[in-house]
Amino acid sequence: MKKLVNRACDYVDEMLEGLVLAHPSLALDGEAKRVVRRAQGMRAGKVGIVSGGGSGHLPLFTGYVGRGLLDTCSIGNVFEGPNVASCMEAIKLASSGAGVLLLYGNYGGDRMNFDMASEMLKLDGIETRTVLGTDDIASAAPQDIQKRRGVAGIVYAYKVAGAAAEVGDDLAEVARVAQKAVDATRTIGIALAACQVPGADKPTFAIDDNEIEMGIGIHGEPGIWRDTLRPADAVAGEMIERLLAEKPTGSGNRVSILVNSLGATPLEELFILYRKVASLLKERGLEIVQPLVGPYVTSMEMAGASISVCFLDGELERLLAAPAECPFWRVG
Amino acid sequence: MIGASELQRAAVRAHAAMANLEQELNAADAKLGDGDTGGMLARVVERLASVEVNDGDDLGKTFGTYARVAAATTGSSLGTLFATALLVFGNVTRGRTTLDASEFGPILGEACDAMLKRGQSQLGDKTVIDVIDAVSKAVLGKADWLALAAAAREQSSATLNLFRDLPCKIGRARMFGDKSRGLDDPGMLAFVRLVDAVSPAY
Numbered sequence: 001m002k003k004l005v006n007r008a009c010d011y012v013d014e015m016l017e018g019l020v021l022a023h024p025s026l027a028l029d030g031e032a033k034r035v036v037r038r039a040q041g042m043r044a045g046k047v048g049i050v051s052g053g054g055s056g057h058l059p060l061f062t063g064y065v066g067r068g069l070l071d072t073c074s075i076g077n078v079f080e081g082p083n084v085a086s087c088m089e090a091i092k093l094a095s096s097g098a099g100v101l102l103l104y105g106n107y108g109g110d111r112m113n114f115d116m117a118s119e120m121l122k123l124d125g126i127e128t129r130t131v132l133g134t135d136d137i138a139s140a141a142p143q144d145i146q147k148r149r150g151v152a153g154i155v156y157a158y159k160v161a162g163a164a165a166e167v168g169d170d171l172a173e174v175a176r177v178a179q180k181a182v183d184a185t186r187t188i189g190i191a192l193a194a195c196q197v198p199g200a201d202k203p204t205f206a207i208d209d210n211e212i213e214m215g216i217g218i219h220g221e222p223g224i225w226r227d228t229l230r231p232a233d234a235v236a237g238e239m240i241e242r243l244l245a246e247k248p249t250g251s252g253n254r255v256s257i258l259v260n261s262l263g264a265t266p267l268e269e270l271f272i273l274y275r276k277v278a279s280l281l282k283e284r285g286l287e288i289v290q291p292l293v294g295p296y297v298t299s300m301e302m303a304g305a306s307i308s309v310c311f312l313d314g315e316l317e318r319l320l321a322a323p324a325e326c327p328f329w330r331v332g
Numbered sequence: 333m334i335g336a337s338e339l340q341r342a343a344v345r346a347h348a349a350m351a352n353l354e355q356e357l358n359a360a361d362a363k364l365g366d367g368d369t370g371g372m373l374a375r376v377v378e379r380l381a382s383v384e385v386n387d388g389d390d391l392g393k394t395f396g397t398y399a400r401v402a403a404a405t406t407g408s409s410l411g412t413l414f415a416t417a418l419l420v421f422g423n424v425t426r427g428r429t430t431l432d433a434s435e436f437g438p439i440l441g442e443a444c445d446a447m448l449k450r451g452q453s454q455l456g457d458k459t460v461i462d463v464i465d466a467v468s469k470a471v472l473g474k475a476d477w478l479a480l481a482a483a484a485r486e487q488s489s490a491t492l493n494l495f496r497d498l499p500c501k502i503g504r505a506r507m508f509g510d511k512s513r514g515l516d517d518p519g520m521l522a523f524v525r526l527v528d529a530v531s532p533a534y
Contacts, residue, residue, distance in 0.1 A: 085404045086407070111452070113403075116403075197367070202367070222507050
């Protein structure tokens, strides 16, 4: 697989250097330069919001650092969690006395490192709360929802928590609305072609040219089924059926939809999917609010898409509509 | 008894061994994972081997330095579990310059408890902790390091074989269910190979 790189071992560091050069609202920090923070720094008394994870998913995670979203982000090697040191640095940089929310996907390495960092910083008097993204419905059964992994739907939690923190809500409140957004969001993905970690000698998984895999994870974790490729409308139909089958109890009729590219799938195909999604949701009596279509959480050059549904209530809808701005997403 | 210089010798042996193990571990990981376990461990062990250690150094500080170096080199689950175990050894041996073979098993058992807590996992999940736990029990009562190393080699290989046909129950591999049967967990395999590599140091 061809890639525009210099040396595979420099992939992440050179990407980060370019990212902050292109977007002056971001700054690189930390001893190993594996923390991205808002260039203007923290506002005193504001709850900090930290995320982090492995590289290879831009705009996730670092691309969502900005006003009304994240404050800092620790970043690891491709598909490898950020190390404890960078997690500690990210938390410290986001701390301005009001506590720090750790908001990241439910992956073993990320969880261990943020937990260890959080325990170490507790000795320094930094209070943290953790909310884990668990929106991938294909990664565990409904009764094991706590085992599910976080994928594209985590951007809703970023947005909601960021809005609450921006207006001065305290840590408990910011954590509450973040968890509410996680609980209200469901995602499922499909893959048409694999990606390859720089330096690896083969793609992360094998899939034939005429195949599609339903439910695949953003690192190529196995999905629900694999079969011959079918028309976009049929794919969208099954994805929506699966997502609506897990509609949270008591949710209303307003939803936000994210139709996300995993990297190589173009906007044209995302809009073909969205067209069908919008039609299906209308048939089911659901009204779409603030649709998002584009590459929000990718896996480098993986071909495929994910669809996330965030089931809204008045509070989530208000926080979703609040002003926010980062290099890859602007609201208001 | 071993001291800081023996730890350094073990790190250097592990580093030398990784030249041959890196691709084997990458290949084992690639069957269900990203295929980077060998590369990640090679980076960690290279950094550990480069830590400057002097004869008579405080063992607790040496283990602590190794833990910090490991944690700073990788964010992977396996690397973080490794750092967690090193921290336990560091805490127990703080202020001391030697460690008796008879103390090793109980401390390793304590390290297993810490790793299980850190990883929110259980024995039987088919992770590196299963093989470390088995070794911690097998070396109990061994009064000299040669006997301890022999018991560790034997038990680690036996445990790897025992778990090979069982399914993984945690992490990415759990999602493959029965497809994980018949495959070695790459963390377990790494531990077994590194036990073989560092044992001659004693």
